[in-house]
Structures are given as structure tokens and as C-alpha cells.
Amino acid sequence: MYNNFAExxxxxxxxxxYVGRCDELCRLFEKYDRMPSLLLDLACGTGNFSTQMAKRxxxxxxxxxxxxxxxxxxxxxxxxxxxxxxxxQDASRLDLYGTVDGAICCLDSVNHIxxxxxxxxxxARVSLFLEKDRLxxxxxNTCYKxxxxxxxxxxxxxxEGVFCVWSNEYDPQKRLSTxxxxxxxxxxxxxxxxxxxxxxxxxxxxxxxxxxxxDAGLExxxxxxxxxxxxxxxxxxxxxxxTRKV
Numbered sequence: 167m168y169n170n171f172a173e174x175x176x177x178x179x180x181x182x183x184y185v186g187r188c189d190e191l192c193r194l195f196e197k198y199d200r201m202p203s204l205l206l207d208l209a210c211g212t213g214n215f216s217t218q219m220a221k222r223x224x225x226x227x228x229x230x231x232x233x234x235x236x237x238x239x240x241x242x243x244x245x246x247x248x249x250x251x252x253x254x255q256d257a258s259r260l261d262l263y264g265t266v267d268g269a270i271c272c273l274d275s276v277n278h279i280x281x282x283x284x285x286x287x288x289x290a291r292v293s294l295f296l297e298k299d300r301l302x303x304x305x306x307n308t309c310y311k312x313x314x315x316x317x318x319x320x321x322x323x324x325x326e327g328v329f330c331v332w333s334n335e336y337d338p339q340k341r342l343s344t345x346x347x348x349x350x351x352x353x354x355x356x357x358x359x360x361x362x363x364x365x366x367x368x369x370x371x372x373x374x375x376x377x378x379x380x381d382a383g384l385e386x387x388x389x390x391x392x393x394x395x396x397x398x399x400x401x402x403x404x405x406x407x408x409t410r411k412v
Contacts, residue, residue: 174349175212176238178323178330182273188218190393191270191303198337198387198408199301202268207302208257208292209275211360213239213250220248228252229260258284267297271304274404277367280342282374289382296411302384303408305392311403312336312343312369327352341369375407384409 172404195201202224207216210228214233220226220243228250230236237247243250255261257279269292279285292302307316313336321332329350336343345365350358372389379386388408391398398405 174294174351175235175326176214176279178325178328179214182214184214184218184372186393187272188222189214190216190267191219191272192222194303194388194406194408195268195301199268199299199410202266202300204268206262206266206268206269206292206295208260208271209267209278210233210239210252210276210287211273213242213252215270215272216250216252217242217246217248219270220250221246226250227262227266229255229257231256248328257288258291260288260295262295264293265297267300269296269300269302271302274305274307274367276304276306277369278365278370281368282368282370282378285370286381289378289384293384293411295380298411300411301387301408303406305404305406306370306375307367308398308402308405309341309369309371310401312367313338314401315403316343316345316367329358341371343367343369372405379407383412385412 204225205219207226207228210216210230210247213228216226216228216239228239232356233254236254240252276285278398279288296302316334317336319334323330331348333346334343343366345367347363347365349361353359370384376386387410389398390396390406393404
């Protein structure tokens with residue numbers, strides 16, 4: 167549920183380039199359909215994509231399973247003077263008030279749904295509330311990234327008084343990464359306070375994702391390397407799927 171991670175997420179993701187990523191999302195919407203007027207931001211986290219899209223004049227519904235993440239997102243939108251509707255829901259039980267004409271799920275949030283049947287249900291719920299012929303765009307960390315980049319490695323991040331140690335354990339049989347996050351935040355007296363979170367990610371094959379997409383009543387319009395109009399390669403770390411409701 168990312169209880170502790172929510173507090174540090176934005177500080178540790180300072181280099182994510184949300185503006186550039188939203189520019190790319192807008193480009194894909196315009197290339198393969200049109201800009202949505204009402205957008206679903208599934209697994210919106212602390213609301214960075216929701217905020218950027220709202221600044222572009224798009225009405226946004228942000229959905230996330232973590233109350234802590236949504237608390238940060240709501241505070242952020244209030245400070246920006248943006249009217250964004252945030253809902254605390256499990257993606258596989260998505261329940262909106264009506265349809266949307268565009269949907270996104272960004273920064274490998276799909277990988278965080280580690281049960282395949284649950285993922286299929288989540289895609290089906292997105293499709294249910296997506297208008298016909300409209301786009302659902304999502305990205306995933308690839309099997310290559312999980313096997314060769316994350317693997318059983320340790321990563322260290324430090325930013326604005328917080329120190330984070332990311333220890334990754336990868337199970338190749340299940341294609342499951344267990345991410346153990348140790349946070350150390352500097353207190354006013356110079357001491358460091360430790361907190362901890364564990365997050366799981368599953369690497370899905372293209373065949374698994376294609377089946378989930380098709381079973382949900384969607385079709386793949388494009389499958390691209392991140393920030394690219396080219397097909398993913400064997401060593402591509404993140405793949406963007408542009409899908410359409412049929």
C-alpha cells in the first residue's frame with residue numbers, strides 16, 4: 167500500500183520528467199486519436215500525471231489504491247488550484263460515475279498488479295468505462311529490465327534530506343521482483359529516522375499482455391519503446407502500449 171513510500175515518492179522521483187512524459191502522452195493521443203476531454207489516470211500515485219494533464223485543460227479522474235498516495239495528490243492539486251477528482255479504488259474493481267474518453271496508466275504501475283487474473287480484471291474495468299474507439303495508453307517494465315537491470319541488485323538514492331536503499335530480489339520462475347525500500351530521513355537534530363516499505367512488481371510477457379488486452383475488448387494500436395516511434399528491441403527496458411476500445 168506504499169504507506170511510507172508516499173511520503174518520499176516525489177523527492178526520490180525528482181528526475182522522472184513528468185512534463186516530458188505528458189508531452190509524449192499528448193503526442194500519442196493526437197497521433198492515434200485525439201486529446202481526451204475526460205481522462206482516467208489509473209494508479210495515479212501522488213498525482214503528477216493528473217496534475218500535468220489538468221494543466222493542459224483536460225478534466226482528470228485519478229484513481230489509486232493507496233490513501234497515502236492520494237493524500238499527497240489531493241494536497242498537490244489544491245496547492246495548484248486544480249479541480250481533480252481522486253478516487254481510492256482497486257484497479258480491478260474500478261467503478262466510475264460514467265465513461266471517459268481516454269485513459270492512462272504510467273510508470274510501470276501495471277507491473278505492480280502481480281496477479282495475472284487481477285490484471286485482466288483491471289483491463290476489463292478500464293475498457294468498460296472507456297468510450298468506443300478511444301485510447302488506453304500504459305507502459306510496463308520489460309522482462310529484460312527485471313532480469314538484467316533490476317535483478318538482484320541494490321540501488322541507493324539521496325535527495326533533500328532523505329536517503330533510500332533499494333534492495334531488489336528477483337524470482338525468475340515467477341518473474342517477480344520484490345523491492346525492499348529502506349528510508350532514512352534526517353531529523354531536526356541531525357539524527358536519521360528509518361522507515362521501511364516492500365513493493366512487488368511482476369514482469370509480464372508481450373503474449374500475456376496481448377491476451378489481457380484483447381480479452382478486455384481492446385486492441386493494440388502501437389507497441390513502442392519509451393519516447394520512441396520504433397518497435398521495442400530485445401534490450402528495451404520500458405514498453406508503451408497504445409490500445410483502443412473496439
